[in-house]
Amino acid sequence: MNISRREFTKIGCRVIIGAAAGTAIVESIVSNGIAAEPSSTGDYDWNEHYWGYVIDTRKCIGCGRCANACKLENDVPFDEPVYRTWVERYRVLKEGEVKIDSPNGSIDGFTDDIPAEELKKAFYVPKICNHCENPPCVQVCPVGATYATNDGVVLVDYDYCIGCRYCIQGCPYGARYFNSKKGTADKCTWCYHRITKGLLPACVQACPVGARVFGDMKDPDSDVNKILDKERINVLKPDLGTKPKVYYVGLDREVK
Amino acid sequence: MMVENLIWGYVYPNEVEIQWSVLIVLYPYITGLVAGAFIASSLYHVFGKKEIKPVARFALLTALSFLLVATMPLLTHLGHPERGIEIMFTPHLTSAMSGFGYIYSFYLIVVVLEIWLSFREDIVKTALGSQGWKKLLYSGLALFSYDVSEKALHEDEKLAKKLAIIGIPSAAFLHGYVGFIFGGIKANPWWSTPLMPLIFLMSAIVSGIALLILLYIASMKLRKHAIDHKCLHSLAHYLWIFLILDVTLELLEIVSMKYASLEDIEIINRLLSEKIAFTFYGVQLTLGIFIPFILLLLVGIMKNRETLKMIMISVSSIFVVIGVFAMRWNVVIGGQEISKSLSGTLTYVPVFFSQEGVLPAIIILVIPFVILVVVTRILPPWKDMEEEVPESKTKSTIKHLY
Ligand code: SF4
Ligand code: SF4
Numbered sequence: 220m221n222i223s224r225r226e227f228t229k230i231g232c233r234v235i236i237g238a239a240a241g242t243a244i245v246e247s248i249v250s251n252g253i254a255a256e257p258s259s260t261g262d263y264d265w266n267e268h269y270w271g272y273v274i275d276t277r278k279c280i281g282c283g284r285c286a287n288a289c290k291l292e293n294d295v296p297f298d299e300p301v302y303r304t305w306v307e308r309y310r311v312l313k314e315g316e317v318k319i320d321s322p323n324g325s326i327d328g329f330t331d332d333i334p335a336e337e338l339k340k341a342f343y344v345p346k347i348c349n350h351c352e353n354p355p356c357v358q359v360c361p362v363g364a365t366y367a368t369n370d371g372v373v374l375v376d377y378d379y380c381i382g383c384r385y386c387i388q389g390c391p392y393g394a395r396y397f398n399s400k401k402g403t404a405d406k407c408t409w410c411y412h413r414i415t416k417g418l419l420p421a422c423v424q425a426c427p428v429g430a431r432v433f434g435d436m437k438d439p440d441s442d443v444n445k446i447l448d449k450e451r452i453n454v455l456k457p458d459l460g461t462k463p464k465v466y467y468v469g470l471d472r473e474v475k
Numbered sequence: 476m477m478v479e480n481l482i483w484g485y486v487y488p489n490e491v492e493i494q495w496s497v498l499i500v501l502y503p504y505i506t507g508l509v510a511g512a513f514i515a516s517s518l519y520h521v522f523g524k525k526e527i528k529p530v531a532r533f534a535l536l537t538a539l540s541f542l543l544v545a546t547m548p549l550l551t552h553l554g555h556p557e558r559g560i561e562i563m564f565t566p567h568l569t570s571a572m573s574g575f576g577y578i579y580s581f582y583l584i585v586v587v588l589e590i591w592l593s594f595r596e597d598i599v600k601t602a603l604g605s606q607g608w609k610k611l612l613y614s615g616l617a618l619f620s621y622d623v624s625e626k627a628l629h630e631d632e633k634l635a636k637k638l639a640i641i642g643i644p645s646a647a648f649l650h651g652y653v654g655f656i657f658g659g660i661k662a663n664p665w666w667s668t669p670l671m672p673l674i675f676l677m678s679a680i681v682s683g684i685a686l687l688i689l690l691y692i693a694s695m696k697l698r699k700h701a702i703d704h705k706c707l708h709s710l711a712h713y714l715w716i717f718l719i720l721d722v723t724l725e726l727l728e729i730v731s732m733k734y735a736s737l738e739d740i741e742i743i744n745r746l747l748s749e750k751i752a753f754t755f756y757g758v759q760l761t762l763g764i765f766i767p768f769i770l771l772l773l774v775g776i777m778k779n780r781e782t783l784k785m786i787m788i789s790v791s792s793i794f795v796v797i798g799v800f801a802m803r804w805n806v807v808i809g810g811q812e813i814s815k816s817l818s819g820t821l822t823y824v825p826v827f828f829s830q831e832g833v834l835p836a837i838i839i840l841v842i843p844f845v846i847l848v849v850v851t852r853i854l855p856p857w858k859d860m861e862e863e864v865p866e867s868k869t870k871s872t873i874k875h876l877y
Contacts, residue, residue, distance in 0.1 A: 300491040307485075319485035319818055346487075355662060361575070362558075363567035381561060382554015384494040385572050391662035391815055393487025397494060402554030459661055475816050 349463030484819030511683010763798010
């Protein structure tokens with residue numbers, strides 16, 4: 220067979236392109252844990268992102284894997300009642316009473332201690348720091364150890380916090396706790412160490428049903444924006460003016 | 476688990492641990508005593524109420540003794556006490572707490588200066604009339620300036636008055652501001668009320684005057700000297716007036732909360748009827764306000780019977796001091812016993828031996844009395860109390876006070 224040099228180059232190009240496309244597909248399958256375009260550590264620019272978080276309460280099955288993954292990922296003590304994220308269970312009984320619980324923050328799942336026929340409805344609500352746009356925890360910190368980053372994440376400077384716990388009092392959502400080892404306040408960081416590397420927060424990655432969605436609100440095509448553009452959403456305690464950035468789909472009025 | 480018995484309904488998982496313990500109850504209690512004692516002394520220094528003169532300087536020393544320990548409960552409570560000073564270097568001004576360092580220091584300076592001015596004459600005289608170490612100490616205290624001429628003393632007095640005028644708003648600020656630390660927390664329905672600074676201030680004045688009365692009676696008894704009933708009754712009179720203001724505000728807050736009946740009213744009602752019913756209705760209102768109010772009213776009406784009146788005033792003052800402590804407790808601990816989920820309550824169980832326990836709290840409460848003993852050794856305020864009229868004369872003058 221007589222293949223001209225030109226044709227050979229053409230085929231070669233196709234093979235290479237095909238292979239490249241193949242890897243791209245494989246990569247996208249492997250890495251559904253990627254929040255934004257993958258970027259190496261050095262070139263993260265916090266002005267290019269503004270993170271947001273969506274929780275679809277209709278999807279949550281209360282397995283508690285998120286809460287477990289969080290403690291593992293962030294070295295949150297398992298033997299203390301402190302949580303960066305947890306799942307609440309709401310059960311409305313036929314007689315009207317509402318029972319709320321979150322045993323061990325849901326890490327071990329839930330047990331059915333009320334027979335199904337007594338229940339009118341039941342649902343789970345995952346909770347996490349709302350990384351409020353107008354965060355009262357930042358407002359009240361007397362030394363500025365709690366601060367909001369340009370990409371919309373509220374963090375604690377552990378080397379600066381004096382451990383007065385005013386912020387714990389100031390957070391209306393119970394999202395903060397006292398880290399007895401560090402002697403400082405502590406809370407969810409949306410896995411800042413991961414998201415700045417293009418990874419998803421551990422809780423989002425651990426959720427088997429996609430009830431937790433994380434993404435860049437500056438990117439019009441991000442998963443978060445896709446939901447925000449389409450669904451009817453709500454936030455927790457909107458009347459307090461904290462402007463949470465955790466948006467809920469299917470939030471019941473009982474949830475506070 | 477034991478923890479579970481202490482919880483009713485649903486509390487956020489992170490709320491199971493109460494963050495602000497009995498030490499944080501002490502903090503507003505102590506600053507309140509300071510503000511109250513200072514304001515009592517300025518009744519003489521600023522408003523020229525001569526009846527108060529016997530205790531005016533003593534009140535300043537009391538204020539100082541308590542002021543010196545006011546930071547202790549806070550520092551003991553911090554997760555990183557060694558970083559506490561950052562509040563002075565890098566205050567984050569949106570925080571109600573960030574002003575503490577400055578307001579406190581400013582106030583400390585005012586109180587120390589005020590004391591120095593009002594004791595300067597004594598200091599100089601002691602310095603001139605003594606030898607050796609003592610001379611050195613008092614000369615140092617006098618800042619080596621020995622001018623006690625009529626004119627100089629007059630200048631001192633004028634300056635002291637000006638200072639006290641600054642001192643009143645700063646005392647009011649110091650304590651009103653402590654109220655704002657709580658009142659500004661919108662997350663907590665039991666704290667978040669604009670009345671909080673005023674309520675704190677009124678109860679501060681009440682507790683400070685009551686403490687002063689008790690210390691005055693106790694020191695006169697210890698020194699075996701007759702009590703100046705005119706002064707005592709005048710203090711009791713002011714105590715009575717401030718009690719009225721105090722109770723008005725406290726009731727106003729509860730009534731408006733109940734009347735407005737917002738979303739959080741159910742949990743507030745539960746707090747009041749189950750968690751702090753005894754300390755609120757029993758100790759804070761009945762023991763701490765109503766009983767003293769009636770006793771002091773009787774003192775005002777009754778004729779003669781000085782000893783009985785003195786006992787009634789003492790009992791009232793003891794009740795007031797306890798009642799105000801209960802008030803601080805009900806605010807600080809009560810506020811943390813309701814969940815911010817508004818769906819549950821929890822119970823604070825004080826521990827005795829721990830960094831945040833009852834023992835350090837007791838120690839911190841005892842220290843100011845030790846300091847007071849020491850400062851009254853160095854700067855004795857007794858002659859104001861003791862050179863006054865003997866008992867027989869006082870009886871006729873007390874009638875018109877109420
Ligand atoms: S949820 Fe609480 S901790 Fe998180 S940003 Fe808002 S106020 Fe701060
Ligand atoms: S505990 Fe730390 S982060 Fe929280 S308010 Fe105090 S200093 Fe700030």
